[in-house]
Amino acid sequence: ESCPSIKNILLLDSEGNRVAVKYYSDEWPNNSVKEAFEKSLFTKTQKTNARTEAEIAMFESHIIVYKFVQDLHFFVTGAENENELILVTVLQGFFDAVGLLLRGTVDKKEALENLDLILLCLDEIVDGGIILETDANVIAGKVASHSIDAAAALSEQTISQALATAREHLARSLLK
Amino acid sequence: MVYVIIKELSPSADEVIIVTSSLMKDMTSKTDMYRANAIRVLCQITDGTLLTQIERYLKQAIVDKNPVVASAALVSGIHLLQTNPEIVKRWSNEVQEAVQSRAALVQFHALALLHQIRQNDRLAVNKLVSSLTRGSVRSPLAQCLLIRYTSQVIRESASNTQTGDRPFYDFLEGCLRHKAEMVIFEAARAITELNGVTSRELTPAITVLQLFLSSTKPVLRFAAVRTLNKVAMTHPIAVTNCNIDMESLISDQNRSIATLAITTLLKTGNESSVDRLMKQITTFMSDIADEFKIVVIEAIRSLCLKFPLKHRSLMNFLSNILREEGGFEYKKAIVDSIVILIRDIPEAKESGLLHLCEFIEDCEFTYLSTQILHFLGIEGPKTSDPSKYIRYIYNRVHLENATVRAGAVSTLAKFGAMVDSLKPRIFVLLRRCLFDTDDEVRDRATLYLNTLGADGAVEDMKEFLFGSLDIPLVNLERSLKNYEPSEESFDINSVPKEVKIQPLAEKKAPGKKPTGLGGPPPSPPSTIDAYEKLLSSIPEFANFGKLFKSSAPVELTEAETEYAVNVVKHIFDGHVVFQYNCTNTIPEQLLENVTVIVDASEAEEFAEVASKPLRSLPYDSPGQTFVAFEKPEGVPAVGKFSNMLRFIVKEVDPSTGEAEDDGVEDEYQLEELEVVAADYMLKVGVSNFRNAWESMVPDCERVDEYDLGPRENLAEAVNAVINLLGMQPCEGTEVVPSNSRSHTCLLSGVYIGNVKVLVRLQFGIDGPKDVAMKLAVRSEDEAVSDAIHEIVASG
Numbered sequence: 001e002s003c004p005s006i007k008n009i010l011l012l013d014s015e016g017n018r019v020a021v022k023y024y025s026d027e028w029p030n031n032s033v034k035e036a037f038e039k040s041l042f043t044k045t046q047k048t049n050a051r052t053e054a055e056i057a058m059f060e061s062h063i064i065v066y067k068f069v070q071d072l073h074f075f076v077t078g079a080e081n082e083n084e085l086i087l088v089t090v091l092q093g094f095f096d097a098v099g100l101l102l103r104g105t106v107d108k109k110e111a112l113e114n115l116d117l118i119l120l121c122l123d124e125i126v127d128g129g130i131i132l133e134t135d136a137n138v139i140a141g142k143v144a145s146h147s148i149d150a151a152a153a154l155s156e157q158t159i160s161q162a163l164a165t166a167r168e169h170l171a172r173s174l175l176k
Numbered sequence: 177m178v179y180v181i182i183k184e185l186s187p188s189a190d191e192v193i194i195v196t197s198s199l200m201k202d203m204t205s206k207t208d209m210y211r212a213n214a215i216r217v218l219c220q221i222t223d224g225t226l227l228t229q230i231e232r233y234l235k236q237a238i239v240d241k242n243p244v245v246a247s248a249a250l251v252s253g254i255h256l257l258q259t260n261p262e263i264v265k266r267w268s269n270e271v272q273e274a275v276q277s278r279a280a281l282v283q284f285h286a287l288a289l290l291h292q293i294r295q296n297d298r299l300a301v302n303k304l305v306s307s308l309t310r311g312s313v314r315s316p317l318a319q320c321l322l323i324r325y326t327s328q329v330i331r332e333s334a335s336n337t338q339t340g341d342r343p344f345y346d347f348l349e350g351c352l353r354h355k356a357e358m359v360i361f362e363a364a365r366a367i368t369e370l371n372g373v374t375s376r377e378l379t380p381a382i383t384v385l386q387l388f389l390s391s392t393k394p395v396l397r398f399a400a401v402r403t404l405n406k407v408a409m410t411h412p413i414a415v416t417n418c419n420i421d422m423e424s425l426i427s428d429q430n431r432s433i434a435t436l437a438i439t440t441l442l443k444t445g446n447e448s449s450v451d452r453l454m455k456q457i458t459t460f461m462s463d464i465a466d467e468f469k470i471v472v473i474e475a476i477r478s479l480c481l482k483f484p485l486k487h488r489s490l491m492n493f494l495s496n497i498l499r500e501e502g503g504f505e506y507k508k509a510i511v512d513s514i515v516i517l518i519r520d521i522p523e524a525k526e527s528g529l530l531h532l533c534e535f536i537e538d539c540e541f542t543y544l545s546t547q548i549l550h551f552l553g554i555e556g557p558k559t560s561d562p563s564k565y566i567r568y569i570y571n572r573v574h575l576e577n578a579t580v581r582a583g584a585v586s587t588l589a590k591f592g593a594m595v596d597s598l599k600p601r602i603f604v605l606l607r608r609c610l611f612d613t614d615d616e617v618r619d620r621a622t623l624y625l626n627t628l629g630a631d632g633a634v635e636d637m638k639e640f641l642f643g644s645l646d647i648p649l650v651n652l653e654r655s656l657k658n659y660e661p662s663e664e665s666f667d668i669n670s671v672p673k674e675v676k677i678q679p680l681a682e683k684k685a686p687g688k689k690p691t692g693l694g695g696p697p698p699s700p701p702s703t704i705d706a707y708e709k710l711l712s713s714i715p716e717f718a719n720f721g722k723l724f725k726s727s728a729p730v731e732l733t734e735a736e737t738e739y740a741v742n743v744v745k746h747i748f749d750g751h752v753v754f755q756y757n758c759t760n761t762i763p764e765q766l767l768e769n770v771t772v773i774v775d776a777s778e779a780e781e782f783a784e785v786a787s788k789p790l791r792s793l794p795y796d797s798p799g800q801t802f803v804a805f806e807k808p809e810g811v812p813a814v815g816k817f818s819n820m821l822r823f824i825v826k827e828v829d830p831s832t833g834e835a836e837d838d839g840v841e842d843e844y845q846l847e848e849l850e851v852v853a854a855d856y857m858l859k860v861g862v863s864n865f866r867n868a869w870e871s872m873v874p875d876c877e878r879v880d881e882y883d884l885g886p887r888e889n890l891a892e893a894v895n896a897v898i899n900l901l902g903m904q905p906c907e908g909t910e911v912v913p914s915n916s917r918s919h920t921c922l923l924s925g926v927y928i929g930n931v932k933v934l935v936r937l938q939f940g941i942d943g944p945k946d947v948a949m950k951l952a953v954r955s956e957d958e959a960v961s962d963a964i965h966e967i968v969a970s971g
């Protein structure tokens with residue numbers, strides 16, 4: 001597999017608890033394994049200073065790049081032989097996009113209040129391990145366009161409403 | 177948002193027809209975002225049938241103007257390739273078009289997908305790479321992919337490295353000057369990982385990596401130092417330019433970077449820098465965690481073996497860190513290193529042993545203390561003044577726990593046995609041990625006092641007490657369990673000395689680290705040395721002389737039969753031994769007394785001499801049985817042998833695994849096996865055929881011409897003769913260019929009796945398909961040359 005692939009992206013708070021995470025690899029089969037990984041990763045990187053520049057570490061035969069801001073910790077994990085600079089580009093894209101979406105105040109409270117934006121952001125960066133986009137402006141733009149458009153956008157409604165809309169569409173197309 | 181939720185829930189396609197139909201509608205909607213997301217969701221929850229329905233839309237999406245849509249479709253294609261490859265392969269044309277797209281990331285995704293589709297077709301990958309290296313690649317990610325594919329192409333066309341530059345090397349070198357750092361790094365890394373890379377090729381890559389070493393970004397420093405570390409393992413000289421930059425990295429904030437820097441410096445350092453390095457490392461060691469420390473220790477060990485003159489300072493360093501705090505693995509690594517240094521560097525022995533003695537004075541790990549005591553027992557007596565060590569060892573007898581005390585007693589006894597002058601004093605000490613509280617200690621002391629104190633055969637005693645047991649413990653245990661107390665006492669000679677050859681899957685590969693205190697792990701017997709050992713351990717075959725050649729295993733049964741048997745032919749000067757490797761594939765059967773009845777009526781020159789049956793052959797555990805034949809010495813006799821497997825079969829209850837008591841005799845027919853002339857020829861190549869040919873005396877040369885009759889093509893005829901003779905083709909002459917009308921083949925080998933033989937074959941195609949051959953043989957013995965012609969004439 002020579003396509004660069006990401007194993008997970010994690011956003012933890014300053015105590016190591018989850019804010020938003022997404023795993024793209026089967027190496028962590030269930031939730032307790034994932035949480036154990038997050039906890040031990042957090043403890044290992046806690047004392048380092050990753051605020052000005054992204055830091056890097058090898059952990060359990062993965063490469064982790066990470067960056068801290070206020071009370072949030074961003075992590076991106078890749079395989080041992082992955083190009084570290086590609087991982088850092090993904091990390092930077094995620095970091096800057098979140099900064100744009102939260103309009104400058106990047107801290108835990110803002111993140112939790114706009115969790116939907118963060119999750120959309122994660123979705124737009126990596127799809128199933130393959131990098132979709134690394135430019136923060138483009139990512140933020142895609143996320144924003146999800147939430148702005150009000151006219152019958154499926155993304156604005158809840159699932160039941162979406163299903164109702166879908167049924168309407170189906171009925172209409174059958175009648176045509 | 178709903179898209180994200182649907183993906184998380186990942187329902188199967190038949191559950192949510194409504195969702196999928198509305199998604200399909202979205203795929204053709206006017207808003208691009210919905211199209212893109214709908215595609216991604218659908219492709220995750222789809223199955224084969226639904227996929228064929230939406231395939232048309234997906235193909236359109238790939239070449240859509242909007243890059244978001246195109247990327248979505250391409251990435252989904254990459255995922256779908258795992259589950260429905262045939263469908264995705266139909267999209268190659270569209271993907272090909274997408275590769276030419278102007279949008280940067282679309283090109284990246286299209287390139288990834290196209291490569292995956294065409295992965296198995298080397299030529300297609302080659303074409304793809306050539307066209308893109310000449311064309312323009314718009315995003316750094318796509319460039320990185322291209323670099324990876326280029327290295328793959330270089331690796332696969334690696335056969336001809338004589339011709340100057342590699343293909344595409346210039347492209348890689350050009351990438352070193354790209355704008356994006358990730359591309360520069362990827363190219364540098366790719367160059368360092370090329371097969372058999374030369375220092376000239378490495379230089380530009382290393383220069384670039386050196387610049388990264390002094391970057392402000394930790395990620396760059398880490399990436400560079402990690403790559404340089406790998407290069408230092410194979411080309412340490414190339415990395416020495418970076419030493420100065422790396423020394424400053426030792427104090428880097430990031431401990432991983434610092435450790436990597438130190439280990440690289442240890443590999444590339446020269447003798448003068450060793451002292452300086454050691455000073456810096458001492459301060460550094462206290463900062464890092466145990467796992468890093470072990471890495472550094474191993475690097476120090478290799479460094480010491482490289483520069484044995486520096487052993488004093490390195491040994492001092494090792495013993496200092498041994499005294500500090502540390503976990504078991506860490507201390508064990510240090511002790512192992514000291515032991516290896518003692519073994520390999522004789523001048524370091526005395527100081528090393530003293531360091532170890534000081535360590536056991538206050539070592540908290542019983543395992544390490546006992547291992548060190550045992551080691552002292554072996555090495556101590558050989559030193560110039562063994563009495564130095566006695567005090568340390570005797571102190572262990574007083575101060576430690578029972579296991580260590582017992583070990584110390586054994587060691588004292590060894591000293592006493594090996595060094596006569598110390599015997600009386602050792603006896604005094606051992607007598608005091610008789611009053612120890614622990615049974616084992618008292619028993620050992622009594623044993624040694626009585627055996628060593630007695631007059632008479634001291635040498636035998638020493639062998640008995642301290643010689644190694646060459647019976648595998650597993651067999652001993654099994655025999656003891658089977659022994660029932662009776663009139664006859666247990667006879668240790670009846671314990672079989674052969675170890676059952678375990679299936680290769682069970683044995684882990686022996687580690688690359690030299691072993692310290694433990695013994696070397698056994699390796700699976702498949703080489704000629706292993707066969708020699710195996711055969712010489714069987715007493716009936718021990719006096720056959722030197723093993724000349726062992727053939728490759730020849731199958732005597734078809735696949736999927738009840739008993740799988742293959743045979744290895746071992747050729748000696750005056751004997752031939754057939755080793756039958758048998759496997760029983762029926763779980764409900766246990767075979768006993770397995771032998772092979774060989775009918776040698778078509779091999780007149782052979783006479784059966786011995787046969788060694790296989791005692792028991794349980795399910796799925798391969799075993800060997802042997803049959804030996806005598807043949808006229810020095811004569812390459814040939815013949816056909818038909819084989820029949822005979823055994824007693826006992827039913828096994830699969831639930832308990834126990835066999836019944838009585839069995840039934842049965843036979844199983846195997847295929848025939850032949851001993852041919854090629855079995856007497858060892859494939860030994862020569863590097864310069866012409867020189868070897870000239871050096872052979874021409875009067876042992878025989879030349880003759882043969883008509884090989886009609887053949888499929890020249891290559892087939894050449895191969896047939898090579899196989900018949902069983903000799904090694906030289907200088908690549910076994911490869912026949914297609915459509916050629918003539919070919920010269922050069923072969924070399926060693927014939928039985930250790931006679932070097934060289935053969936020059938000239939082939940030509942006469943007429944439609946008739947092949948004629950001229951054979952010229954030169955060897956050290958004219959009889960052998962004649963023999964070679966005989967082989968060809970009759971073959």
